[in-house]
Amino acid sequence: MQLAGKIALVTGAARGLGKGCAEAILERGAKVALLDTDDSEGQETVAAFTLKYGADTCTFILCDVTDKDQLEGAFQQVVDRFGGLDLVVNNAGILSEFDWEKCINVNLISVVRGCRLGLHYMGKQNGGNGGLIINMASVAGIYAFPAPVYATTKAGVVGLTRSLGMDHKFGKDGVRVNVLCPSFTMTNFITDAKGKASEEDLQQMQDMVEKGGGFLQIPDVVKGFVKLLDDDDKNGAALEVTLQGLKYHGCESGPWEHE
Numbered sequence: 001m002q003l004a005g006k007i008a009l010v011t012g013a014a015r016g017l018g019k020g021c022a023e024a025i026l027e028r029g030a031k032v033a034l035l036d037t038d039d040s041e042g043q044e045t046v047a048a049f050t051l052k053y054g055a056d057t058c059t060f061i062l063c064d065v066t067d068k069d070q071l072e073g074a075f076q077q078v079v080d081r082f083g084g085l086d087l088v089v090n091n092a093g094i095l096s097e098f099d100w101e102k103c104i105n106v107n108l109i110s111v112v113r114g115c116r117l118g119l120h121y122m123g124k125q126n127g128g129n130g131g132l133i134i135n136m137a138s139v140a141g142i143y144a145f146p147a148p149v150y151a152t153t154k155a156g157v158v159g160l161t162r163s164l165g166m167d168h169k170f171g172k173d174g175v176r177v178n179v180l181c182p183s184f185t186m187t188n189f190i191t192d193a194k195g196k197a198s199e200e201d202l203q204q205m206q207d208m209v210e211k212g213g214g215f216l217q218i219p220d221v222v223k224g225f226v227k228l229l230d231d232d233d234k235n236g237a238a239l240e241v242t243l244q245g246l247k248y249h250g251c252e253s254g255p256w257e258h259e
């Protein structure tokens, strides 16, 4: 997707991977709305982006993605302010095995809702121009991971994306849907998780990180995000991002698709 002149919405964009994706969008000449529950960090990020990319290139919207009315209101606000919508990045996510229902609400239910809103505003059958949805899952959505509810939410997002990305749907709505699956990336997410993990789980996580060659950095994941922006022919696919490189999953045919 060529981003110049386009309009994007990114959830969980005050910091971390969402912020990195929002900046990549601005660098490519699009406008972006950053949604987050963290008011002060969100305002700070938008102030810094405005200085760098110019006035009216971005806006912060205080929004808890688990609140249906707030999320719907935020989409409407973006369309009213910028005059359309071309790209939705459902990035906001948490890890909590303790508060597992919240984890499912933030990581999965809100992503389903974000996709439905994206299709509502961008779908050609609703008078939209088509567009792109990129969901943020994790390699924990593809491989086993010692936080089972978190892994379930991410596997759910991979399955959601694969099914929304079926060709006949694209033929109708013109909206491509992809999912990014990064491995351990050095953000506050890691420090927050470390603070909550048991000694045993912490050791397990450290082993996994070491075996994988260490932590990814935000620009490594943004590189994957940009590849998904560019690869118009991979509708429904998941892009794994590790220190070993970028690898697509889910482009395989099902048994019903044999010639």
Ligand SMILES: NC(=O)C1=CN([C@@H]2O[C@H](COP(=O)(O)OP(=O)(O)OC[C@H]3O[C@@H](n4cnc5c(N)ncnc54)[C@H](O)[C@@H]3O)[C@@H](O)[C@H]2O)C=CC1
Residues within 6 Å of the ligand: 011, 012, 013, 014, 015, 016, 017, 018, 035, 036, 037, 038, 063, 064, 065, 066, 091, 092, 093, 094, 106, 136, 137, 138, 139, 181, 182, 183, 184, 185, 186, 187, 188, 189, 190
């Ligand atoms: N850091 C990592 O190792 C990896 C992270 N991911 C995923 O990437 C996404 C972003 O993670 P990071 O940037 O690393 O985390 P982060 O914790 O640095 O950033 C997450 C952002 O989401 C916001 N957020 C949380 N709950 C929200 C809600 N209910 N409504 C709106 N905003 C909310 C937070 O305030 C924060 O600004 C998450 O979905 C995470 O699961 C995936 C693979 C690896």
Ligand SMILES: CCCCCC(=O)CC\C=C/C=C/C=C/[C@@H](O)[C@@H](O)CCCC(=O)O
Residues within 6 Å of the ligand: 095, 096, 097, 098, 099, 137, 138, 139, 140, 143, 145, 146, 147, 182, 183, 184, 185, 189, 190, 193, 194, 196, 197, 198, 201, 202, 205, 208
């Ligand atoms: C190989 C899979 C990599 C997946 C990377 C991610 O998606 C982000 C993971 C970041 C940190 C994970 C820490 C996991 C710790 C668990 O073992 C568990 O102990 C955490 C429990 C915390 C809680 O219940 O709140």
